[in-house]
Amino acid sequence: MSLNPQDMLRLLPAVLRIRDLAQAEFSPGWLDAADRKNYLELQGVLDSGGVLTPAQQQIYGAVRERGLAGPLASLIGLLAEQIAALQENVEQLYDDQFIETCADWVVPYIGDLIGYRMLHGVTPAIASPRAEVAHTIGYRRRKGTVVCLEQLARDVTGWSATAVEFFQRIVVSQSMNHIRPQCLASPDMRNGNALERLNTAFDPVMHTIDVRRIASESGRYNIPNIGMFLWSISSWPLTGSPAISVDSRRWRFHPLGIDQPLYSHALPIVAFSGMSKPINVPEPISRRVLDAGKNDYYGAGLSLLLYELTGGTVTPVPATDVCICNLSDHAGTWAHLPTVNGKYAVDPVLGRIGARVDLPAGTSLAVDFQYGFSAPMGGGEYDREAETADASAPANLILVPDHHAHIQDAIAALGAKGGVVEIRDSGRYEEALAIAAPANSQIVLRAADGYRPTIVLTAPLVIGGGEQSAVRLNGLLIAGDTLTVGSGGSNALGVLEIAHCTLVPGIALHPDGSPVHRQTPGIDIDTPGVALTIRQSIVGGIRVHALSSANAADSIIDATDQTEVAYADHDNESAGGALSLVNCTVVGKIHARTLPLVSNSILMARLASPDDWTAPIVADRLQEGCIRFTYLSPGARVPRRYHCLPESADTVDLGTPHFVTLRYGSPAYAKLDRSSGDAVRGGADNDCEPGVFNAVAGVQREGNLRLRLSEYLRVGLEAGIFYES
Structure with a gap:
């Protein structure tokens, strides 16, 4: 039966339809979708004072005629509406029998039928319970297999993972009926790749067998043991980045000219297709591995690639012209520099390049490579589409290097109306910059999505503006000097926003990664009324005028040492303006007028010997503000605390965070070591770790895996979780 009310009306006797039509009035609700659309368009023309063309008048008259409905037609329309609702309900009841089509409220009931247990939705694969309930059947069919365990680990943690059956790696007495030639009691000492x-x-x-329990993560090699290995540090790309020259023969991959290990680009693996191999996980590339598998790691779209840039021509260096060497320091230079024409030497452990002997004068090198870090923050080529997708096209958009080769020229070209300067490459720009935002306007200096340019300042970056003006920086790596908001009388800048940027702690770095200027701040605001906002960024020390304010979230503020000043006024000692911190890691001393809110953060500071400061963390107004779920160094003078560390832990040691390293440039920079107690690793208000990696939710990822292992392990087996990074 058709649910079209016009069709239903035609089923009635003609006499009833004629009588109903005599009492009919125009009703837009009686029209079908196409007629209703035409009516609204034509009526809009009339309402605006327009005149319909003859063709439009004909359509308009026909539509109004079809829209005539009497009392009986209106009743039939109401019945058709209710029948349609009933039919839709019946169809939905059928759809609710399947997880792919059921209503959202049905998902938990279907999950309960198959024994599904909810997880923390911290990764894309399990963010939707519907998807995981749908996948549960596939998991159950493979339950107990090592391939299933590995796939589970990848899905529920969102990290690269592999599963190892340790009983396959135990030295056993050989049976002549079941010879295992791979189970050699003595390793081959000449096989360097295996020993690595x-x-x-x-x-x-x-x-040999290890009788300690694997659940304690101390024992490994025993018959019931399964090892789940996780890589919590991911690899991130940098493409078309200029290599940094030490001299004509020596170059470094990193655009800041530091030694940094190169990481492998983790190639994806099809679900349940097999076990992970080293090329499927993000790990530092060793010299032996790169030498043995050059074709797996070197090339376009892989882990690294060299280019020669000569007179605007970009030429990829073929793998046959690259050899893998140890380019460590030796006798005032590097060891094993190439001596053959046309050959390059690459050291993936140090991130160094030995250039060919016959490199033409004026030729530079560019590189594609991968580096390691724990999360998408600071400057990077990760997805920032939400930051760069404007709701409407900017009235003034200047592109670098498309429109201007230099950033300062692009900023000057914006003129008096402000606008956006967008950098569309991952190049290196060495220049002096000054940004002055017009009154009631803004200037945005940002990297395009998918790029991370490096800006090396040759002088302080001077930022200013008129009344109610704003300057926003996004997606940049900035080194060389300080961002300065001067105290000039005409400077009335209102907002300075720094998002997804890295302002190198220590301004510049030595080749070994140590900071050059430990006591020099990364941001210096010496004018009142400025609201500084920092999001998902890494910055050095901050100096803020007492009448300005700073608000940081999901960021690292690193003064390069706990005894240096992370936050204060321009004189490095007086109180800076109001400071708010959410999900931040701060290294260095803090002196603020007020701390309105400090939440889920780690504040690492201590006094030097001797020191003019009376406490490592000081707020002048103790009656204003709140500190919650935060680690505070001993001796801090702050407003009221709620569930803070180390007080909330059983002992001071269990409530003190321990870091893998606090040196910027290291893959594990600002990452909590697993030796930190459970009180620290789950010390935030969402049971995650406090600090900058709160959103990573490492504890929840690990908890998801433990929950699933208890469900999918074979009877009698026991699993342990081991972090490879």
């Missing part, structure tokens, strides 16, 4: 993997997830060497 010793005690890792991909260790091919057989071991």
Whole structure:
């Protein structure tokens, strides 16, 4: 039966339809979708004072005629509406029998039928319970297999993972009926590649039995043991980045000219298709591995690639012209520099390049490579589409290097109306910059999505503006000097926003990654009324005028040492303006007028010996503000605390965070070490770790995996979780 009310009306006797039409009035609700659309368009023309063309008048008259409905037609329309609702309900009841089509409220009931247990939705694969309930059948079919365990680990943690059956790597007495030629009691000492993997997830060497329990993560090689290996540090790309020259023969991959390990680009693996291999996980590339598998790591779209830039021509260096060497320091230069024409030497451990002997004068090098870090923050080529997708096209958009080769020229070209300067490459720009935002307007200096330019300042970056003006920086790596908001009488800048940027702690770095200027701040605001906002960024020390304010979220403020000043006024000692911190890690001393809110953060500071400061963390107004779920160094003088560390832990040691490293440039920079107690690793208000990596939710990811392992392990087996990074 048709649910079209016009069709239903035609089923009635003609006499009833004629009588109903005599009492009919125009009703837009009686029209079908196409007629209703035409009516609204034509009526809009009439309402605006327009005149319909003859063709439009004909359509308008026909539509109004079809829209005539009497009392009986209106009743039939109401019945049709209710029948349609009933039919839709019946169809939905059928759809609710399937997880792919059921209503949202049905998902938990279907999950309960198959014994599904809810997880923390901290990764894309399990963010939707519907998807995971749908996948549960696939998991159950493979329950107990090592391939299933590995796939589960990848899905519920969102990290690269592999599963290892340790009983396959135990030295056993051989049976002549079941010979295992790979189970050699003594390893081949001439196989360097195998020995390099010793005690890792991909260790091919057989071991003697270990009777300690794997659940305590101390024992490994025993018959019931399964090891789940996780890589919590991911690899992030940098493409078309200029290599930094030490001299004509020596170059470095990193655009700041520091030694940094190169990481492998983790190639994706099809679900349930097999076990992960080293090329499927993000790990530092060793010299032996790169030498043995150059075709897997070197090339376009892989882990690294060299280019020669000569007179505007970009030429990729073929793999046959690249050899892998140890380019460590030796006798005032580097060891093993190439001596053959046309050959390059690459050291992936130090991130160094030995250039060819016959490199033409004026030729520079560019590189594609991967570096390691724990999360998408600071300057990077990760997805920032939400930051760069404007709701409407900017009235004034200047592109670098498309419109101007230099950033300062692009800023000057914006003129008196402000606008956006967008950098569309991952190049290196060495220049002096000054930004002056017009009154009631803004200037945005940003990297395009998918790029991370490096700006090396040759002088302080001077920022200013008129009344109610704003300057916004996004997606940049800035080194060389300080961002300065001067105290000039005409400077009335209202907002300075720094998002997804890295302002190198210590201004510049030595080749070993140590800071050059430890006591020089990264941001210096010496004018009142400025609201500084920092999001998902890494910055050095901050100096803020007492009548300005700073608000940081999901960021690192690193003064390069706990005894240096992370936050204060321009004189490095007086109180800076109001400071708010959410999900931040701060290294260095703090002196603020007020701390309105400090939440889920780690404040690492201590007094030097001697020191003019009376406490490592000081707020002048103790009656204003709140500190919650935050670690505070001993001796801090702050407003009221709620559930802060180390007080909320059983002992001071269990409530003190320990970091893998606090040196910027290291892959594990600002990452909590697993030796930190549970009180620290779950010390935030969402049971995650406090600090900058709160959103990573490492504790929840690990908890998800433990919950699933208890469900999918074979009877009698026991699993342990090991972090490869």
